[in-house]
Amino acid sequence: MSHDRGRDGGVELRAVEKDGYAAWTRACQTGFLRSDVTDEDIALAPSMREMIPGRVLGAYDGDRCVGTFRTFPRELTVPGGGLLTACAVSSVTVTATHRRRGLLGAMMSRGLPGARERGEAVAILIAAEYPIYGRFGFGPATWTTEWTVDVPRTQLGRYEPPGGGRVDLADAAEVRAAGPALHDRFRRAVPGAISRREDWWQVATGGIRPPHRQWKEPFYALYRDASGRVDGLLVYAVEDVWEGKLPQCPLTVRHALAATPEAERALWHFALSVDWTAKLVTGLRPPDDVLPLLLGDPRAARVTTHGDYMWLRVLDVPAALRARSYATTGSLVLQIHDKAGLANGRYELTASTEPGASEVRTTTRDADLAMDVRELGALYLGDESAVRLAALGRIEELTPGAAARADLLARTSRRPWCPDMF
Template structure:
């Protein structure tokens, strides 16, 4: 019998979880805590599995997400996660079946786009996804930064305080929502995220309590959060401690600078690892010697697949004013068609049209352009977009590109 694609029930969870672990090369032993954690996801009806007899051989899950666009508005996204196909069942079209069913359902629910973070680059372009944000990580040699090691905290009346997990659960959600309103590419963090990431909800993974730091402005407003772990390492009598930043959220440049300065001034620390940051993060240029920060990784991160092109393009703002007809080639898909975009700094209008296209591209290319990070000129030089009207590529870049690069701080 052909493998069966079906919605996963509570009874399927142990077998589905084992298949998930197998796909991600983790020991295929499922704990009671893991099953309990995944039960809530099953209740939403957004967990799929492919079963060959009693054995699950492919996994797929999606959930609701909010994604911020340039200008601060957000859209309803269908976030895709937990995608695996067991090595015994590769190249049989199982992922294509799961993806088609999920995207069809997402379109029917009214999602504007689908999002995911790709484990491997070549997989998702064929489903209409394109990379929309990138991430960079640095390792900082603290001794080389050139920062004043006598730093004793902000000098503008602000405060930097070590706090407890309970304080983070109080102040963190509102702070993150303020960030989301100002930085495109950021996704929402639901209550469960804060519980898991402050140790209040067990996950089956051993919990190591990090350090939590809040930055308060002179009037007492919380405008920054730093979370980090530290390794107590020595070489002889020389301290060689390593700090790893797990999260740094700041809604003012002053708070961001102060939190970086704080973490780079901790006694006994020789190296600071930044975690996932925007490629144009302030950090390197904050230091008198930017070469103290060595890039440890630079990669695509959040991917986006347009489902409702008019809503997606009308929801964001644009750097300049102009009119453009985009011809999206998505045979049999939800993004197929020609769309008239009338855009400007104060908003936009986007509607289907029968007018000739100025620029022709696929849904993945539109996804890559949607948050302003990719260059239409670069895509044209690669042969991935076609300019049907002279000047359309330049106009696309003038409209879509943004002053700061989009950033998604969270894996999902």
């Protein structure tokens, strides 16, 4: 077993064995400022359900765990519908007493090369704070938005689902039965979406209830098309709030999933038609969600949250660029700077409109664009603009018009979105 150290030579980095998982999980919870963690909390913590030997790292000051880091595989949908095995980075903490000693850098330096060796072409994470992960080569690849809707102002009339579709209330068992197949259809069509473990559905429907999370059974609604196929799911909760004999009940969407546009429109219309509801909170949605324009008065939907969400770090440039498709054919030579050395190099992309059909090779030809690997991460799923990054000075345009050409190739018609926390 190899051991590494941060800048503080007294702290040792090592892989965590099974008998150390509980203490590691307690340190992780402490890092996330949870002080009232019980043994039952630890036993049911999400991290305890996906500990992979060799992929759980801890920083130890003597016998005390003061830093945590773990990775696990997730299937990531890339533009064009290609599927790429990604290294999901999670449970990243450094205890407050041991900050600024190089521990996070040491854990990244150990974890990311191992992912590349396993054939994982990109790493992904959800960044709690914006400034942390750019220095490790991650760039914000998807964004997310939440709306609060003033329901009386929506100007929605009576809605009949097209083609004989219907919305039915359901119970948790029906959702656990229908949800995985529905999600698999949905995520294969949405760049940025990731695969889910089976126990995700247990947690989302109360089958597994971590003690520190107060559980209140939500409502479940399924949209079925005319053939009876489940094409959409809505999970929501409603608070019973009245003021002066008038209902002011807020409805909060916990999960919304639609595999077809018809299902998406029908479920939003249903949610906005629930009796006594005065306000609807959408939960985190794609930043170009159809919801505001679905309303008779789009101003009834007010943005209450908007920000970066899933960050991406390219580990293997040829494998990552080949996995996705491009809007048109063409070629670009990219100079990628990566101080960690994982993605450093000059690459020629000959783009194809079919996933997996592009050619990528190292080259000595003059580069068209030069950038840090973090900018490549922001561009990879098609959300960011190379022209905008060039205007910010984050990309160097070495061939006139190359940034616009990169946008023509790589950007997507709908913005990528990751609906999952991991």
